[in-house]
Amino acid sequence: MKRNDNTDNSLVREISNEKYKYGFTTDVHTEIMDRGLNEDVIRMISAKKGEPEWLLDFRLKAYNYWLTLEMPKWAHLDIPEIDYQNISYYADPTVKKDGPKSLDEIDPQLMNTFDKLGIPLEERLALSGGVAVDAVMDSVSVKTTFKQTLAEKGIIFCSISEAVREHPDLVKQYLGSVVNYRDNFYAALNSAVFSDGSFVYIPKGVRCPMELSTYFRINAAGTGQFERTLIVADDDSYVSYLEGCTAPMRDENQLHAAIVEIVVLDRAEVKYSTVQNWYPGDENGRGGVYNFVTKRGHLRGVNSKLSWTQVETGSAITWKYPSCVLSGDGSQGEFYSVALTNNYQQADTGTKMIHIGKNTSSTIISKGISAGHSQNSYRGLVRVAKNADGARNYSQCDSLLLGSKCGAHTFPYMDIHNETAIVEHEATTSKISEDQLFYCNQRGIPMEEAIGLIVNGYAKEVLNKLPMEFAVEAQRLLAVSLENTIG
């Protein structure tokens, strides 16, 4: 994955440092597994986590299936050759057996890191309104806050490794039930080597009293991160879940291949929001995270609801289609997305809405923003199965171009097998007009602020879906990510 480019331009680095303020590294003793992937590595990961036999079997089956696969080539992406034997699949910055029991036992370096990222791990410092956090660095969950408070309501919120130990039956029941390990190349890889991520279970009739969030941080060099998250919302429950991610600036590319599975039962509702800000690489396209992610929700229950909201500004390459399988009668799926690419970033992102139950409905609002030399694609599938009477879908895909060297592409697929389905699709492509910028400038608003203002206006419909703290951060991110785009 390493690009052989030895030019070390410290000035360029300084400039991009300002733009990507999460690019620092944490100097903490980290136990890193040797590079390479084989059955022994998988056994080692499983042993480190003290996993039961069935999970090791699951991993090995996935690994052997993965060996038969090739990287998918259908996306509108130019992915350099990835040497999967040159990645370390496990890095533990906590290096303590059994995980830390109290704050005192956590390396202050790790606490500082998350403080610096604006993610306080001390409950008394939590964001107003109360947000419980699971903080994951590299392959290990560092800490999960408010576990006790949540447990009083029967809510389980912990790292997936802990869930495997503490709630094996639940994990066994649902793991891989939404995204099978045979789903695709990266899903198979993740199923073989996944490390940490979060596990959420909301019991019947419980409305989760605070936002739950997981913050993913890649720190160690030469490693991949294989997040695995599983959310189960039982009948009549509600949860809003947030996900954030950042990584240091490195010249090499790093792989983040995740699986997120969500199970939504009768009348339950899940809101899943992502602000994805992995290191995007520098302005010459060097470095950056490869973000190859399978996210899917299964709306098994009647009148269940799942809403995906994503703001994608980071990563060198993004391959990601958070989807909804609408099995329950009357279930509703939503996908709201802002994907911004700048410099040499590439994104191929969108959603799948699979209508199976009766009277199901889905909404897709996608806003692509391309700048620099970047390529930004929306790819979406709306499928209505034969028995999905009364299915409805509304899709709106807008693209905004800044400059003339970038690309915006839309690949909407429709696969309709039921005559009663109503499917609507609208698409627009526009450019920020010089007239809009000039109007702002004349009112005293300088160029960069004007671009930020206009882009945020364009993305507003999606940003409004985010919880408050996230919306503010997302707005700032959109503006910062576009600095120096119009000369």
Add this chain to the structure above:
Amino acid sequence: MLKIDNLHASINGKEILKGINLQVNPGEVHAIMGPNGSGKSTMSNVLVGHPAYTVTEGSVIYKGKNLLDMPVEQRSHEGLFLSFQYPVEIPGVSMTNFMRTAINEKRKYLELPPLSPSDFLKLIKSKRDLVKLDSKFMNRSVNEGFSGGEKKRNEIFQMAMLEPSLSILDETDSGLDIDALRIVAEGVNKLKTPETSVIVITHYQRLLDYIKPDIVHVLYQGRIIKTAGPELALELEERGYDWLIKEFEDSQK
């Protein structure tokens, strides 16, 4: 306030302004009239720094500084305001957000702290009444779905908010019915102080019935061919431009 000396400007290599001379003193209202294509809008665009135009010759001194050296936003911060002939729509950006950004950028330039939300709301309320815009209007996106009259009233509202020293009204009367015209003109008159100046660009006398000019200029083929008192506007209304143009062309022979 403003001294334009032998200003030449072009767009796409084509010269539009061919030697403009104009002096505007504090407190004065100047009207610039002229037939279509005479360079009226070009002149206002060049003054506020539209990037499509290139100044090829001449100078513009504004408040003792070289205006042409300043970036567009700095000209604004220094008190230069243009009421656009065709205000653009900015979808998704609320008027509140737009105005707050504009005001605070200016305050930053003047080394003042940002306005507190409550002071900002008070300011909005006082200025909104001036052009009779209702409270819902601040939540709407900038000019999006505004009627022609609302757009022009919005321009004058922004002028009121930014308190410019020199305002250029570019065909503010175009597309306005008589009631909207009166509201807009009254707004401009209320904002007028002995220290502030206005340049009114218009085809017609109509607007000048409400905003009384001290001096009237006629622009033709990129040059000011006649400067006189307010009576000139009335004469133009009656006789058209042809006699003036003929007079000018005869003098050039």
